[in-house]
Amino acid sequence: MAGAASQLVYVFHTVRSSGHGPVFAALCFVGPILDIVFERSLWSEPHIIEATDPQYLRMKSLLALSDRKYKQDIITGDIVQHITKELRRTIKLLGDTDSSSPYQQYRRLQGTPLRLAIKLASDLPMLYYAGNAIMNPTKFSLSTVATLQQIESLFSWTFQDLFYHAQSFFRGANKLQAVYDLEHVVHETKGGDLPYPPLGRPHEQGMPLELKDVSFSYPGASNKALDNVSLSIKAGQLVVIVGANGSGKSTIVNLLTRLYDATSGSITIDGEDIQKYRIADIRRATAALTQDHHLFPLSLSENIGLGNTAHVSDMDMIRAAAKQGGADGLLTRLADGFDTVLERPSGLQWGNDVQNCETTLLAEELEKMKKETDISGESFTFVVSRTFMRFTSGAVKLSHPEGESQLFKNLRQVREGKTMIFVTHRFAHLTKHADLILCMKEGSIIESGTHQELMNIDGEYCKMFNIQADDFD
Numbered sequence: 001m002a003g004a005a006s007q008l009v010y011v012f013h014t015v016r017s018s019g020h021g022p023v024f025a026a027l028c029f030v031g032p033i034l035d036i037v038f039e040r041s042l043w044s045e046p047h048i049i050e051a052t053d054p055q056y057l058r059m060k061s062l063l064a065l066s067d068r069k070y071k072q073d074i075i076t077g078d079i080v081q082h083i084t085k086e087l088r089r090t091i092k093l094l095g096d097t098d099s100s101s102p103y104q105q106y107r108r109l110q111g112t113p114l115r116l117a118i119k120l121a122s123d124l125p126m127l128y129y130a131g132n133a134i135m136n137p138t139k140f141s142l143s144t145v146a147t148l149q150q151i152e153s154l155f156s157w158t159f160q161d162l163f164y165h166a167q168s169f170f171r172g173a174n175k176l177q178a179v180y181d182l183e184h185v186v187h188e189t190k191g192g193d194l195p196y197p198p199l200g201r202p203h204e205q206g207m208p209l210e211l212k213d214v215s216f217s218y219p220g221a222s223n224k225a226l227d228n229v230s231l232s233i234k235a236g237q238l239v240v241i242v243g244a245n246g247s248g249k250s251t252i253v254n255l256l257t258r259l260y261d262a263t264s265g266s267i268t269i270d271g272e273d274i275q276k277y278r279i280a281d282i283r284r285a286t287a288a289l290t291q292d293h294h295l296f297p298l299s300l301s302e303n304i305g306l307g308n309t310a311h312v313s314d315m316d317m318i319r320a321a322a323k324q325g326g327a328d329g330l331l332t333r334l335a336d337g338f339d340t341v342l343e344r345p346s347g348l349q350w351g352n353d354v355q356n357c358e359t360t361l362l363a364e365e366l367e368k369m370k371k372e373t374d375i376s377g378e379s380f381t382f383v384v385s386r387t388f389m390r391f392t393s394g395a396v397k398l399s400h401p402e403g404e405s406q407l408f409k410n411l412r413q414v415r416e417g418k419t420m421i422f423v424t425h426r427f428a429h430l431t432k433h434a435d436l437i438l439c440m441k442e443g444s445i446i447e448s449g450t451h452q453e454l455m456n457i458d459g460e461y462c463k464m465f466n467i468q469a470d471d472f473d
């Protein structure tokens, strides 16, 4: 921007003495403006775009992780540092690869007569100056012509660069900023110095948790997401929190994973205030597996490996976790196996009626390229496998889970030293295996106990369970 302004000021100043400064300066704009107005754009062409550079695709995938929907998984999974480190590494590897949008790249490749005309238009200022020099030879200076020619062509480039790159710069900067902003979110809550598990205290049985009269409102919200909640989770219990939408289930997990601090009341782990522990230790020792899970737009091996960033590339551990989570069967059916990337953010793009004219070669090509493996129903197994990566399960022999019952058995076997809390509103197949069910309504726990206990009460849980059981039958 400063470059363009100084070039323009210089041009104006140099030709002012001849009395034609404003006209000359105005003509400097003609070429670049025509270029912008008449450029041949991919937007007007039927097209299919697919990026193939692996580093470019990885950069896009990592940038896509700044999307709000991944925020909770990323923060509670304690993988922010890993993502920012990977992003820096990938950008470095990309080097000077052109990562501008395909639309800009296409524009640069064109060579039509119109483009030629536009190029000629960029010489208008010099033609104007030359005309003036002929009319008024006393004001003609060879050095001024040479300088102006340089400055004018420089200005033309600068102007176009400013216009096109400003657009992509702001788009890119916003994405990048969002990734780095994640780092700040992590520090919104302050941790203490106490390690977890506390030194000298063995925690074979898991993490006991207690909430006493906890209330919480989200920043800026007037209503209470949690209203005077008290609960006690014993070491080693497998807990399922159920309840209608907006009843406060995820909020409990958000407080336990230190995404937020309670507005009032106290939360203790092992009898100590949760705020006294190091946040990273708490997150490492906790696995929150929600049914509103998200697969990251990364390879399936990384999706699993990110459960434990210290072993993110350890294929033996990843394979074991995939088996324990029940994802191995699906992996053998995928052509690229662990390298499969689902939901690639910068994958296939197409435009301008490619789909509407199905008989064209382009449309046929698109159909072929669009054929992706739909695993939406089974993607949960990868999130479960990611959870298994959090456990050092070397000593435990686990069977392949044929159903949820075995899956929960596997989870119970490996969760030593960890607390496991499931949040769900579709639970008919889940809660029978839980040690403790917390049933929530409007920010409060209205019932708690085992499946059988809650069925005997014949209250809210029983009502919801029967409705869902009917759906499953």
Ligand SMILES: Nc1ncnc2c1ncn2[C@@H]1O[C@H](COP(=O)(O)OP(=O)(O)OP(=O)(O)O)[C@@H](O)[C@H]1O
Pocket: 218, 219, 221, 223, 224, 225, 243, 244, 245, 246, 247, 248, 249, 250, 251, 252, 292, 425
């Ligand atoms: N980030 C937020 N900012 C403001 N209010 C929020 C936020 N997240 C949740 N809430 C509100 O807090 C209350 C409890 O939400 P919470 O997400 O804990 O419920 P939930 O039982 O997990 O719901 P769901 O089953 O739909 O995920 C709701 O009224 C919800 O609108």
